[in-house]
Amino acid sequence: MSELKNAGEKQMKQEIFLPDDYRPAEDEPFMNDRQLEYFRRKLLNWKAELLAGSRDTIEALQDGTRNIPDVTDRASEETDRALELRTRDRARKLVGKIDAALRRIDEGEFGYCMKTGDPISLKRLDARPIATMTLEAQERHERREKVHRDD
Incomplete structure (x- = not known):
């Protein structure tokens, strides 16, 4: 029975109409x-862009394997590849955070600080939809992290 309910809820969520120019506003219910x-759409679009970039990188790395006789040119190409792989690793971690944000949407926890339970500002969420803390809680967290790192 709960499977039918979950399927129905997902169906309802997909039918929500949003104009192309819609932006969340402070004067509507949070x-x-x-x-x-x-x-949800913002996160799914971001994830699709990251995955497309990863596919492009894999194709470029497979196609770009060649023997470069000049040592300097080879070193330069290896540096470029290493940088691209670091960028893709960062994108892979972002995809995990996007998936976590999508789960929070499904579970009704999205938009609320994981430390304080307070609403995260719409401006912050629009700029960084994977945010899990209010700006104030994030700043406190970073200050504590810096103090512990210096020890």
């Missing part, structure tokens, strides 16, 4: 269906 759908 994390209403339209806002959740806005952030």
